[in-house]
Amino acid sequence: MEAHVPLSRCSTLRVGGRAARFLAISDGAMLADVLCAAQVARLPLLMLGGGSNVCPSDAGFDGLVVQNRCGRIEIGDAVCAETGAGLGRVFQSAAASGRSGLEFAVGIPGSVGGALVSNAGAYRSCVGDLLCGLDIAEEGRVRRVGPEWLQLGYRSSRLRAVTEPRAHLLRAWLGLGSGDPARLFRTARGYQEQRLSKQPWLPSAGSFFKNVTDAGVAARVPGLPPKFIAAGVVPAGYLSSACGCLGLRVGGAQVSPRHGNFIVNTGGATASDVRVLASLVRDRVSDAMGVRLEEEVLYVGDWPGADPGV
């Protein structure tokens, strides 16, 4: 166990103050024991996987941060992965064994656990579509549950709600199809090339806001490609760009000039810079388009005085 560890080291945005206590765990049995003990004792605990979907506060976290590095993967009828396994690594193992379905996940940084909490996805697929079962730690004991337990939706699950006591994900079973490994790797490479051509290189937490499903708004956004108008979906980046947010800055945080839904750390950004910038974007979009953007990125750690819903 370490003390006073900067969370900026554990977040892809590279922001965040110190965790009072920090433990990186790579053994599955130990992870279950620590989580169950903390749940029973009602200890404040923050679990992190890759830290690629969070904005940890500048005040840090006055509790225990557990970094989940449990990464065992078994390829059987279903693929069983400990939740600290990198999603990309699960794809690699599965595809090498001729198992299909995770090609979309290449280039999504982070762990299986973090992916399930936000039902991560891309290219019209998401991890929740594959989920067959889970081992969870809840109220001090480990049990096996079906996928319905997680209440998955578009970039959402029951674990994104601010609730106490909180459960944690230990292992997941993903049901995959079969395919020719060379073809699976080729498909994934194609997705990866698309990402590289669009996404900014500076530190970020990926797409900051969720896309909006609203046919009326889709009809009003200038320059929205016809496929989105037909589907009644507006990618949040189009809304942010249409409202003049590209390049907008607060301190070291900036709305990427390349992608309106990426808030990047140009160097020395604080978590508060990021959060203030996000609320500026939200206000501009709300004023100009009458739509309230909802964060995909989670504000974690201690945010004294902040509205937990925003």
Ligand SMILES: Cc1cc2nc3c(=O)[nH]c(=O)nc-3n(C[C@H](O)[C@H](O)[C@H](O)COP(=O)(O)OP(=O)(O)OC[C@H]3O[C@@H](n4cnc5c(N)ncnc54)[C@H](O)[C@@H]3O)c2cc1C
């Ligand atoms: C460059 C870039 C590109 C991205 N592209 C995409 C994309 O295409 N699609 C997409 O959906 N997302 C994308 N993301 C966002 C992010 O990578 C995903 O949401 C990812 O799945 C998060 O996993 P993580 O392990 O990093 O989660 P973390 O950020 O570590 O955690 C996220 C939340 O989950 C909780 N959590 C983590 N593990 C567990 C667990 N085992 N049990 C209970 N709670 C847990 C944490 O407490 C936190 O609240 C991108 C991010 C970046 C930086």
